[in-house]
Amino acid sequence: MTSTNSARFFRWFSVFIALCAVVPMASAQTILFQDKFENPTAAGLPRTVSAGGVWTTVNNGSNPGAMRILTDTNGWFGPVNNRFLSIENGVGFQLYATQSLSNEVVTLSFDFVDRRTTTSSAGNERLSIQIWAGDGSTANANRAHVLSLQNGQEIRSNAGTYPHWYRLRWDTVVNNSAATINYISPLGTNSLLSGRADVWINGKLAASNYAFAREAGTGPIRSFSIQTFSTDRFSLDLDNVTVYEGAKVLLNPAPVSAAPRVYPDLDGNLIYTRDVPGNRIPDFSSAGYMGGGVPIPTVPVRVTLHPAGGVSDDTARIQQAIDDVSAMSMDEDGFRGAVLLKAGTYRASETLRIHTSGVVLRGEGNTVSGTVLIATGPRNSTNNPALVRIAGTGSPSEVSSSRRQVSDIYVPVGARTFALTNISGMQVGDQVIVHRPSTAEWISDIGMDQIPPRSDGLPVTQWQPGSFDLRFDRIITAINGTNITLDAPILNSLERKYGGGSVYRYNFNNRISQVGIENIRGVSEYISPTDEEHAWDFVVFDAVQNGWARQLVGLHFCFSTVTVGRNAKWITVEDSSLLDPISQNTGSRRYPFYIFGQLSLVQRCYGRNARHDFGTSSLVCGPNVFLDSSADNSFADTGPHQRWAVGTLYDNIRIPNHDINVQNRLNFGSGHGWSGANHVVWNCTAKRICVQNPPTAQNWAIGVIGTKWAGSFPSYASDGFWESHGAKVSPNSLYLKQLEERLNSVGGANSILNFTLATSLPVQSNSLPITIARRGIRDRSLQVQLEFADETWRLLEQGSDPVTVFFPAHTTFINLSLPVKTNAWVPTATSVTATLKHGSAYSAGATNQIAFNIAARPVSFDSWKSFYFTTEELQNPIISGDQSTPAGDGIGNVLKYAFGLSPLESVPSDLLPKPYIEDGKLTLAYERIKALTDLTYSEEVSNDLESWTSDSEQIETLENVDLGTTRRIKVQDRFPMTLPQRFMQLKVTRGIE
Numbered sequence: 006m007t008s009t010n011s012a013r014f015f016r017w018f019s020v021f022i023a024l025c026a027v028v029p030m031a032s033a034q035t036i037l038f039q040d041k042f043e044n045p046t047a048a049g050l051p052r053t054v055s056a057g058g059v060w061t062t063v064n065n066g067s068n069p070g071a072m073r074i075l076t077d078t079n080g081w082f083g084p085v086n087n088r089f090l091s092i093e094n095g096v097g098f099q100l101y102a103t104q105s106l107s108n109e110v111v112t113l114s115f116d117f118v119d120r121r122t123t124t125s126s127a128g129n130e131r132l133s134i135q136i137w138a139g140d141g142s143t144a145n146a147n148r149a150h151v152l153s154l155q156n157g158q159e160i161r162s163n164a165g166t167y168p169h170w171y172r173l174r175w176d177t178v179v180n181n182s183a184a185t186i187n188y189i190s191p192l193g194t195n196s197l198l199s200g201r202a203d204v205w206i207n208g209k210l211a212a213s214n215y216a217f218a219r220e221a222g223t224g225p226i227r228s229f230s231i232q233t234f235s236t237d238r239f240s241l242d243l244d245n246v247t248v249y250e251g252a253k254v255l256l257n258p259a260p261v262s263a264a265p266r267v268y269p270d271l272d273g274n275l276i277y278t279r280d281v282p283g284n285r286i287p288d289f290s291s292a293g294y295m296g297g298g299v300p301i302p303t304v305p306v307r308v309t310l311h312p313a314g315g316v317s318d319d320t321a322r323i324q325q326a327i328d329d330v331s332a333m334s335m336d337e338d339g340f341r342g343a344v345l346l347k348a349g350t351y352r353a354s355e356t357l358r359i360h361t362s363g364v365v366l367r368g369e370g371n372t373v374s375g376t377v378l379i380a381t382g383p384r385n386s387t388n389n390p391a392l393v394r395i396a397g398t399g400s401p402s403e404v405s406s407s408r409r410q411v412s413d414i415y416v417p418v419g420a421r422t423f424a425l426t427n428i429s430g431m432q433v434g435d436q437v438i439v440h441r442p443s444t445a446e447w448i449s450d451i452g453m454d455q456i457p458p459r460s461d462g463l464p465v466t467q468w469q470p471g472s473f474d475l476r477f478d479r480i481i482t483a484i485n486g487t488n489i490t491l492d493a494p495i496l497n498s499l500e501r502k503y504g505g506g507s508v509y510r511y512n513f514n515n516r517i518s519q520v521g522i523e524n525i526r527g528v529s530e531y532i533s534p535t536d537e538e539h540a541w542d543f544v545v546f547d548a549v550q551n552g553w554a555r556q557l558v559g560l561h562f563c564f565s566t567v568t569v570g571r572n573a574k575w576i577t578v579e580d581s582s583l584l585d586p587i588s589q590n591t592g593s594r595r596y597p598f599y600i601f602g603q604l605s606l607v608q609r610c611y612g613r614n615a616r617h618d619f620g621t622s623s624l625v626c627g628p629n630v631f632l633d634s635s636a637d638n639s640f641a642d643t644g645p646h647q648r649w650a651v652g653t654l655y656d657n658i659r660i661p662n663h664d665i666n667v668q669n670r671l672n673f674g675s676g677h678g679w680s681g682a683n684h685v686v687w688n689c690t691a692k693r694i695c696v697q698n699p700p701t702a703q704n705w706a707i708g709v710i711g712t713k714w715a716g717s718f719p720s721y722a723s724d725g726f727w728e729s730h731g732a733k734v735s736p737n738s739l740y741l742k743q744l745e746e747r748l749n750s751v752g753g754a755n756s757i758l759n760f761t762l763a764t765s766l767p768v769q770s771n772s773l774p775i776t777i778a779r780r781g782i783r784d785r786s787l788q789v790q791l792e793f794a795d796e797t798w799r800l801l802e803q804g805s806d807p808v809t810v811f812f813p814a815h816t817t818f819i820n821l822s823l824p825v826k827t828n829a830w831v832p833t834a835t836s837v838t839a840t841l842k843h844g845s846a847y848s849a850g851a852t853n854q855i856a857f858n859i860a861a862r863p864v865s866f867d868s869w870k871s872f873y874f875t876t877e878e879l880q881n882p883i884i885s886g887d888q889s890t891p892a893g894d895g896i897g898n899v900l901k902y903a904f905g906l907s908p909l910e911s912v913p914s915d916l917l918p919k920p921y922i923e924d925g926k927l928t929l930a931y932e933r934i935k936a937l938t939d940l941t942y943s944e945e946v947s948n949d950l951e952s953w954t955s956d957s958e959q960i961e962t963l964e965n966v967d968l969g970t971t972r973r974i975k976v977q978d979r980f981p982m983t984l985p986q987r988f989m990q991l992k993v994t995r996g997i998e
Contacts, residue, residue: 037111038102038248042090045074051090051100059102061228066097067235082116082172082244089244099232104248107225109182111136112249115231118172118242118281132239136179136202137228172242172281176205178252183223188252197252199223205254242281264703264726265419269735275746283417284498286685286705289628289654290743291493293606294553294577296782298748301521301553301577304365307333307342312349318381319351324358331361338786339519339814343367346376346525354382359395362517362784366393368525371558380529380540386563390541392527397517397548400572401438401478406430408440408509412487416499416506418652418683418703422483422490423499425508431489434780434817435481435510441497442504443473450503451700452721453678456671465676473649477626478574478603482780492781493604496627496652496683497702513548516572518784519814521553529561531587537563537594539587546573546602551784557581563588565599566610573602575782582611590640592674596620597636600629600653606740608632616641619658621681627652630740635659642666643691645681647674651702653681656740658689665691667704667725668716687739697722708734773801773823777841779812787812790842791821799872800829800837807842830872832864832905832936833970864936866995869902873909887995903933903940903993920989927978927989930964932971943992944976950988 040059044052050065050072052058065072071094077087092098104111113136180186180197187194191208200223204212229248233239266278267286279285290297308326313319326344333341341363348369359366368376380392409425416423425431448454453468475497483490489508499506522544529540543559546552547570559566559582566583569576583597597612598619603626611634612618618636620643621629629652636643642664645653655665667684670677682702686694689709695716696706704725706713713730716722728734736742779787791808793801802824810819870885878884878891885908888897894911901908904917918931929944945953946960954960964975978989 035250035253036247037104037108037250038246040246042074042088042244045088049073049075060100061103062099062101064097064099064101066095066099066233068094068096068098068238071095072098077244082242087244089242091242093240094238095233095240096238097233097235099230100246101228101230101232102248103228104226108250109223109225110178110180110186110251111226112251112253113175113177113179113229113247114249114253115175115246116172116244117175132241133230133232133234133237134175134177135230135232136177136226137230174205174207176254178203178205178254179226181223181226186252188254190252190254195252203254208254264705266726266728267739269742273736275736275742279417282415282498283420284703285417285419287419287494287496287628287652287683288743288747289630289652289656289685289740290747292604292628292630292654292740294575295551295785296492296575296604297606298744299785301555301579302338302340302785304340304343304363304367304521306345306367309345309347310351311347312351314349316352318354320353320355320357323351323353327357327359327364327366330364331359335363335814337813339363339784340365345369346378348375350377350379352379352381353392354389356389356391357393359393359520359522360397360517361520363519365520366522366525368523371524371526371556373526375526376524377526377528380527380543380562382530383538384540385538386541390564391545391568392529392540392542392562393522393544395517395520395522395544395546395549395552396570397513398515399513399548401476401511401513403438404510404512408507411499411506411508413499414501416495418496418498419494421492421494422488423495424487425489426487428484428487428489430510431481431484431508433481433484433778434783436513437479437481437491437508438511439477439479439491439495439499439506439508441475441477441499441506443468443470443475444504445470447503447701448473451679453676456676456678459672463675465672467676468648468678473624475624475626475649475651480781493628494652500701503701513572516548516550518549518551520549520551521555522557523554524556526558527560527562527566529559529563529587531561534587535589537588539563541565542568543583544568546570546576549573549576551575551782553577553579554581555579559583559597561585561587563594565596567598567607568596569600569602569605571601574604576602576605578605578607578610580609582613583615584613586615590616595640596646598631598634600625603627603629606630606632607634610634612636612639614638614640617643617646618660619643619655620646621650621653622646623648623650625650625653627683628654630654630656631658632656632738632740633658635661637662639663644668645684646670647677647680649679649699650681651683653684654740655684655686655689656738657687658691660689660691662692664693664695664714665689665709665711666695666716667706668695668697669699669718669722671718671721673717685739688733688737696725696727698725706730708732771825771827773825775821775823775839777810777819777821779817779819783812783815783817786814792840792842793837800825800831800835802826826872830864830869832934865939866899866902866937870898870908873907899940899995900993903937903942904931905934918991922982923977925981925983927982927987928963928975929977929989929991930973930975931991932968932973934971936970939995941994941996942974943994944974945990945992946978946980947988947990948984948986953990953992 038059040051042051046052046056051060051063053060053063072092074088075091077089082089178197179202180199183199185199186197195203197203198214201214201216203210204215265280265285267275270276277285294301307330310323310326330342330344335341343365346368370376378392384390407430409427412424412426448468448470456465456467458465477495479491479493481489482492527543531539541563543557543562543566544554545568554567557566562583563586566581567578578598586595588594595616597615598607598610601622607619615636618639619631619634639660639662643658643660644666647670658665665686667681667686670680679699682699685705686696686709687707691711693714694706694709694711695714696704697716698704706725706727708729710731789810791810812819870879874885883889884891887899890897891908892911896912898908906912918929920927920929933942943955944960945955947953959979961977961979963977964973966973978987980987
């Protein structure tokens, strides 16, 4: 007996072709020509006249992919989602248009963004704007070569210095008449001589009465072009190309650099826009302990102390307890243990020091009835200034010969990936410094070499080259060619014209990690209301990564409850306060929560009677975040304090009686200058708010409530980007929303893990070898789960249960070997997908997916059934019979077996081969699985659905090609579809007939 499962396929075809004539709409009388690039061809190019457009010639030149029409998602040239023309490295391209009207005076206008790779004098970066006049009887007759945009000199000579990547408006007034004309311009009435042209860039006169060459005197303007010659190249964005009758110059337009924005879509997901160079509002979610989103642990207590009573000095015994825990072995989670100070009062005349990884100092409450730790004795800002110092020793040291230059011309704010000149010696997991130099040109462009003197005569220091370098502490999480990807974004652009940037590996062997202090009330003893000979800080972190301070109350300290030092990162400070500091009420005092370091988070904190409650020092490299915190009776503003701190988010900060400022502080102090760049003030409330834009960077005020003011030096700064002033925006917290999206993304920036997997298995292999390589932060243990998609679990012995993998702290690689079932049905090399998910050590989120192959194995219909059906189902022919359809989709088991499909899943019919018409004849193409040796295939045709034949006189084999594990078969009916009816089927039979 043989069993057969056949499929019959029918297809009727109806072809409808619509031919349309394009009729141009009437336009305003003064417009002779216009293209806003809203109607591209299928190839994404401007349309010529013959294709319903306006251009006579559209020529891509020798770089075919250079020219393309794109969607303007940033609203750069007009409303968002309009289109514009982008030309990338165009060589010899041309946009050419012919005019039919007899106008001797015209204005050619367009908006453009100069995106050349350099502003140097490289002679081959040249854009030519050409205008032809005369009767057109001779090729190029009477050409008026109006101006070439070459090396940036023409448009900058008189029009002002506009940087690359700004949208500029170009107006060229051409007078090819016999008389001088007068026209209204941004300067008033302008006279233009016969045979001359004026060129305006953003309302400023770039070239006046430019004498163009013309062969035959006056005459009508016949055509114009925007092009490069065959030896030239240029990159630009272009829109709103218009030719006006007569002279028409846009009055006083401003150069537009559309600020990047972030806002939620209808589903609440964040949408980011970018400016032309690619700058964006950064992702701040990597700030905080373990890179953000990781709960602070409760570390087991190893040593417990009780109050000694009286006025004895407890310094030695508390320090001894810390040292005892420091000498203990580290557990697999990276901790040694906690020292618990039971409720009561403790006195310390010297600084208590946590100097070893994995140690925590804990109290039993931060109220007067909890654990009270008093800083006693005379101290000052240099002698034991801190009550508790949590710090390793040293600083990062550059690995010799490891420095690599950034090769990208411009790395935008918010970027995590960029190219190096070479990546030799770089590996995933390397800790690196991204170094941005401070050049004289940059300092000059931001005006910090011309800080005016103070009115009181005190000294002001001009910024000096090399003294304002930024150093971002990062980890390489991926390498692709010469591109590296980092664990957190860069918060200042790297521009080649300002020295670019470099990346080098570093060692920091004595930096400690997994340390903290919690649940303590710290008090600094003092003598008088202005006494400064007492403790300045409750807690200082430095030479630390992954530390925390929580549930602390600091009382009377001169400076801070928590200071995060220059060499500290991934620090979380939460639910803490500084109350009533005692000091003189002047500079460098009363800064409750102050950051010198990076990647740190201060949340739900409070200051009272302080000065700069939430601030950063100079040259602070973000991201850093101040979240959901407030202050009362502040004596000075909140914000970046001085000298180019970058990348801080102020998120829901409330300062009811004072200011939040991100401004040019100019000659405050000894020359604070621009205090902060690339800062975001989000849904904050203050008495007054000033957010200004420094040159070369951006600051944002979004959803802020408070009086907007012009800042301390309004004539030295311009506004930042303001949106929704006076009304809060959604989401309420930018940091928390960014954190949510990062932790719940697949393969997103939170990927602290990556796969190294076997690409295939030998035919006889009984196991699947998998190596999981951890990248990013490795200071804590990590539990992850490996889950397999679809029905991959059927191939593996562990079944549908996910594989749990545990990484001890500081472990990089885990090797797995997962058994494959001996009866695994793999007729062809099968691609399966695995997903790696965080376990309990992390908040949420799949981190990676990857597909790999299991090699083909010999199979049969019986083994296929055994793989999918239970013993009971195998004994039930209604389920496992040859032509049964247990999935209810009408496709029998034999046919699913033949095409490698599961019998338990409904299969769309379009996954099966179907006849189609080729050269007017029914044709069928499909692939046979070579391993299925117990099947026969027959392609057949019929006129009546009753009599079927596979006779070679009626059906022809066009292809029979070996593809490795399959063969491609293609057959065609020998009779055309002109017959009244014709049908084709593929019959698949089990066994040998």
